[in-house]
Amino acid sequence: MTPATISVRDVHKTYGGLPLERTLRRVTGRGAASRGRVHALRGVSFEIGQGEVVGIVGGNGAGKSTLLRIVAGLSEPSSGAVAVHGTLHAVLEIATGLVRDRTGRENIHYMGGLYGASQQELHEREQEIVDFAGLGTFIDHPVRSYSSGMKSRLAFSIVTSGDFDVLLIDEALSVGDVGFALRCRQRIRDLCRRGATVVLVSHALQSIREMCDRVLWLQEGRIAADGDPDEVVELYRAVAHEEAQREFARRFALLEASRSASGGVAIEHLAASTAPGATPVHLFRLDEPLVIDAAISSERPLRSVDARLDVVRVDGFLVFRDEQELSLPEGTSPLAVSLGQMRLGRYTYRVRLELSASDGTPLARAETAFAVEEHKHAYNSGYYQEVEWSLSA
Amino acid sequence: MVAVGVTPSPNRLLRLLRVQLRQELQLRYVGSIAGVYWSVINPLVQVLVYVVLVTFIFKAKLGATSGGKFDYAIFVLAGMSPWLAIQDGLMNSASSLVRHASIVKNVVFPLELLPGTAVVASVAPLFVSLVTLGCLLGASGRSVGVSLVTLPLLVAVQLLFTLGFGLFLAILTAFLRDLQFILPVIFQVVLLITPILYLASDVPHPLAEIMRINPLTYIVDGYRRVFYYDAWPSALGLGYATLFSLALLAAAIAVFRRLKGYAEALV
Numbered sequence: 001m002t003p004a005t006i007s008v009r010d011v012h013k014t015y016g017g018l019p020l021e022r023t024l025r026r027v028t029g030r031g032a033a034s035r036g037r038v039h040a041l042r043g044v045s046f047e048i049g050q051g052e053v054v055g056i057v058g059g060n061g062a063g064k065s066t067l068l069r070i071v072a073g074l075s076e077p078s079s080g081a082v083a084v085h086g087t088l089h090a091v092l093e094i095a096t097g098l099v100r101d102r103t104g105r106e107n108i109h110y111m112g113g114l115y116g117a118s119q120q121e122l123h124e125r126e127q128e129i130v131d132f133a134g135l136g137t138f139i140d141h142p143v144r145s146y147s148s149g150m151k152s153r154l155a156f157s158i159v160t161s162g163d164f165d166v167l168l169i170d171e172a173l174s175v176g177d178v179g180f181a182l183r184c185r186q187r188i189r190d191l192c193r194r195g196a197t198v199v200l201v202s203h204a205l206q207s208i209r210e211m212c213d214r215v216l217w218l219q220e221g222r223i224a225a226d227g228d229p230d231e232v233v234e235l236y237r238a239v240a241h242e243e244a245q246r247e248f249a250r251r252f253a254l255l256e257a258s259r260s261a262s263g264g265v266a267i268e269h270l271a272a273s274t275a276p277g278a279t280p281v282h283l284f285r286l287d288e289p290l291v292i293d294a295a296i297s298s299e300r301p302l303r304s305v306d307a308r309l310d311v312v313r314v315d316g317f318l319v320f321r322d323e324q325e326l327s328l329p330e331g332t333s334p335l336a337v338s339l340g341q342m343r344l345g346r347y348t349y350r351v352r353l354e355l356s357a358s359d360g361t362p363l364a365r366a367e368t369a370f371a372v373e374e375h376k377h378a379y380n381s382g383y384y385q386e387v388e389w390s391l392s393a
Numbered sequence: 394m395v396a397v398g399v400t401p402s403p404n405r406l407l408r409l410l411r412v413q414l415r416q417e418l419q420l421r422y423v424g425s426i427a428g429v430y431w432s433v434i435n436p437l438v439q440v441l442v443y444v445v446l447v448t449f450i451f452k453a454k455l456g457a458t459s460g461g462k463f464d465y466a467i468f469v470l471a472g473m474s475p476w477l478a479i480q481d482g483l484m485n486s487a488s489s490l491v492r493h494a495s496i497v498k499n500v501v502f503p504l505e506l507l508p509g510t511a512v513v514a515s516v517a518p519l520f521v522s523l524v525t526l527g528c529l530l531g532a533s534g535r536s537v538g539v540s541l542v543t544l545p546l547l548v549a550v551q552l553l554f555t556l557g558f559g560l561f562l563a564i565l566t567a568f569l570r571d572l573q574f575i576l577p578v579i580f581q582v583v584l585l586i587t588p589i590l591y592l593a594s595d596v597p598h599p600l601a602e603i604m605r606i607n608p609l610t611y612i613v614d615g616y617r618r619v620f621y622y623d624a625w626p627s628a629l630g631l632g633y634a635t636l637f638s639l640a641l642l643a644a645a646i647a648v649f650r651r652l653k654g655y656a657e658a659l660v
Contacts, residue, residue: 015658069657072501076654092499099416113412114500116405 004047004085005166005197006071011080013041013066013221040066041077042221050165053188053198055208055229057236058218064201067218068092068168071199086165086197089115091156104139104146104154105130111158125161132183133157153180160187167191169200185211209233241283241373248282248348252369255350259366263357264299267366268332270353276336276390284372290339292351294366296391297332304358307389309337314348324389326355338388344372406503413510417485418517437525440466440473443590463533470529471620472589472613474522475547479555479609480580482515486559487566488573494660504653505646508563512556519548526620538623547615547626550635554608557641560649567656589613608634 015038040063069075072090112122133154215232217225225232271280273293311320348371355363444466486508566572587609611630618624
């Protein structure tokens with residue numbers, strides 16, 4: 001293995017733990033609300049070799065940014081040791097250190113200078129930075145007139161040009177438009193071909209997977225997994241999905257408990273699922289099959305019961321409605337409405353099943369809900385053509 | 394123990410200082426009408442008030458003045474010049490980390506340079522005061538002797554002193570923002586215990602002792618000897634001020650190093 005460019009050994013970070021800080025807080029009463037200590041990192045160790053591209057994933061507050069700041073030397077670890085060999089550049093927050101009142105071009109010279117480039121080097125590099133940022137005539141306007149995307153494009157262009165051995169990037173890939181994101185990736189690939197070590201934090205799991213040689217998954221300040229990008233990202237995604245699933249189940253429990261029944265007909269069970277009779281699903285992925293699974297009980301056989309199934313988006317928009325005439329046998333019979341593949345956008349949806357007699361008298365009503373995970377191709381509303389109702393006796 | 398990157402070479406530090414200094418001066422002085430004069434006009438008006446008050450209303454005469462028209466004004470301004478610059482440097486270094494929060498938070502950068510730049514930039518108001526002083530000297534027909542060659546030394550000691558306190562104030566202000574508002578009050582007190590508006594020899598017993606250990610006394614005295622008395626600054630006094638400043642600077646650097654890793658979370 002190549003000698004480690006970045007080595008992090010048993011790093012802990014506690015905010016609000018410095019004795020002087022605590023004393024001052026007590027004296028001034030400032031920050032009384034944040035009196036408790038926050039453990040951002042609880043013993044993180046890893047080594048990164050030269051030329052590696054390493055991604056860091058994890059939920060919000062898992063300690064990703066804190067870790068990056070500590071590696072960058074911007075923040076002191078509470079305990080543990082960090083060593084970085086070589087010069088380091090970091091793109092941490094949007095618009096890192098740009099001066100609002102100066103033009104983009106002036107900022108190239110200022111920020112480039114802060115990163116240690118000489119004016120001569122910057123003169124040579126200026127055109128390349130301008131071209132890469134691709135801001136057009138805006139480059140000669142003050143930065144205060146930039147959109148946040150433009151600011152981060154400029155900052156990224158400045159920081160990633162020039163000579164360095166280690167580059168740290170925090171969420172910089174998610175800003176800027178699609179074209180710029182592609183150029184960013186190209187640049188990172190060029191950098192590691194040159195031998196630079198790159199560490200990037202991102203929630204864009206797909207790009208992490210495509211670009212990195214290795215992925216670290218941070219969870220509650222500890223490394224939960226470290227290894228092959230596909231495996232770690234899949235693992236992370238599975239756990240995150242499961243957690244979200246539980247969270248949604250908890251949120252929808254109340255809705256599911258409110259049912260009404262009369263006339264000897266009741267909806268015993270109503271859930272969204274991926275197959276008839278399968279376990280209820282509260283959080284769907286795109287392209288998973290959507291099946292509304294129910295169980296209807298009747299005290300006596302009933303002919304021509306009108307069943308209506310509505311799927312309503314969280315804002316009240318009716319995305320799906322279908323009606324079917326059912327003949328209910330005596331006892332409990334499972335009902336499954338298969339809607340085909342998930343075609344809904346990233347929202348929460350309410351599912352309502354209503355049964356009424358042929359004269360319109362309401363018989364039973366039940367509701368459930370499900371959510372759809374974020375995905376690239378967001379449909380505004382669903383359209384389901386192959387709907388299939390099946391009531392088994 | 395944290396070792397990040399290579400320790401910046403002196404060459405690189407100088408380059409960074411230049412970049413930051415240009416930025417600081419441009420932002421502060423370009424774009425406002427009177428530019429650099431703003432940080433001097435206010436205090437100069439103050440000087441004028443003292444001068445008018447003392448010479449025309451109290452009709453007092455300093456023991457040392459020979460009775461020339463601008464004597465007291467020159468006397469005060471000679472002592473005021475370094476003090477105004479020190480005040481400017483301290484104010485700006487105190488707020489430097491907070492003002493440059495985006496650098497503190499995002500750029501891998503030797504943070505000592507932020508107060509450092511503010512201190513170096515305080516040469517600008519010093520220059521303005523000295524030019525004003527020069528005009529006054531010319532108008533009153535006085536001249537400055539060869540002791541002017543010690544001016545760079547005086548400026549160096551003064552900057553050393555400012556840097557020591559500036560580093561302290563910069564890091565403390567990150568923890569205690571109120572310091573920015575307390576500082577002007579402290580400055581008023583310091584103005585009182587330093588012989589800027591009056592003669593050191595006129596000071597009664599308890600205050601005289603404080604004045605003797607106050608290193609500012611010797612810096613102010615140095616300027617005054619050069620511009621007012623046409624004499625050489627006291628080597629002993631300046632030596633004391635230098636040693637004091639060096640010790641202060643060493644302590645400030647130690648404290649700054651120890652605490653700067655926590656500033657990022659506070660600014």
